[in-house]
Amino acid sequence: MTMDHRYHHLDTVRSALSLIIEPIRHVVNLPFSLVGNVSKNLSSRSTLLSNNEELRVKNLLLQAQLQKYAALQSENMRLRELLDSSFKVGDKVLIAELIRVDLDPFTRRIVINKGSNDDLFAGQPLLDADGIIGQVVQVSPFSSTAMLITDPSHAIPIQLNSTGQRAIATGTGRPGEIELLHIPSNTRLEKNELLVSSGLGGRFPAGYPVARVIRTLKHPGKPYLEVIAKPTAHLQRSREVLVVWPSTGPQPEPIAGGK
């Protein structure tokens, strides 16, 4: 146990053993994927048509925004080149699906259906459409385990979007809540303030939304504020997640546990 906790020598043993568990996971997942397929096949023509229409409109809007974004991006890159900065926009991504299995209820972890065969590595960030979900902690050939940002042993470097003040956000173990550490009690924090990833530590890409502040508590005897925030990503609901290969700077050493 000490070997696993401190030195991570047993990662190969773990991934070999998880190959045995793999079929059981798929058996558990089977009814859910079957129900999903059936309901997909049975959805009526009119819903499909209206969905299609809706998506077309949305696509048009997004395309229009994207044109502006492309122009801004090239302008940004040009300015950064002028400043001689090594920042690069554009990360490689892959879409992975969640496998519906429950893990230990007091940790916040998920299993996804991509593994080392798709070049995933431990320490890789996971996103969904609305923000950062967590990071990969264990990789086996066909699936991997990821830790959500609400897991009590997870911490992510963040930045207040308005002032740029940096902080660390750790999970609480409760669904939908993370906590900011060491915020001085004279900090002005509005409700709904957006927290974005700061990119410090090199593990998470910078500038992605992480959470919104939902309440702050001032304890008169303590030097720090208690700040609770709600992740912007839909940690409990998303079926698909984006696995990102960050392109900024050197890759960090892969360390399971995310301490």
Added chain:
Amino acid sequence: MPRHHQGGWIIITSFIIAILLTMLPLPEWAQTSRPEWVTLVLIYWCMALPARVSIGWGWIAGLMLDVTLGNLLGLHALTMAIVAFLTIKLYQRIRVYPPGQQALAILVLVAMSQLLILWILGIIGTTPDSWTYWLPSLSSAIIWPWLFVVMRGVRRHFRVT
């Protein structure tokens, strides 16, 4: 001369079903009170066939459970081995208890395994902070009489010795 064993695949299948039940997605409110299926199945086999299923089986089943749950490797392996050891020590007494008293003994065994896990989690610094941590021992004790009847039926039907 050693007795002829049969039905080993039934024991393995029962452990696989227990792991399957452990992984089965439940609604949020029911997740914390999920019975410790693998521990219960292990205790049953240790009671029924103490000469066959004992500490080694407990260790392997615990290791598989660790991989399943994504815990520290060896956490459940250690506690399951200890549970198997205690059951082997106590099986002659537990076997003759009436079902209610048996369930109480199971409550103590499962709670003890949870306490061991809590200690180890405390050492590595990720302690669960809610009293709902202890619900599995209660639900395991409640489900035990039914599980016992089902497992006894399976054992007699397939003549596992």
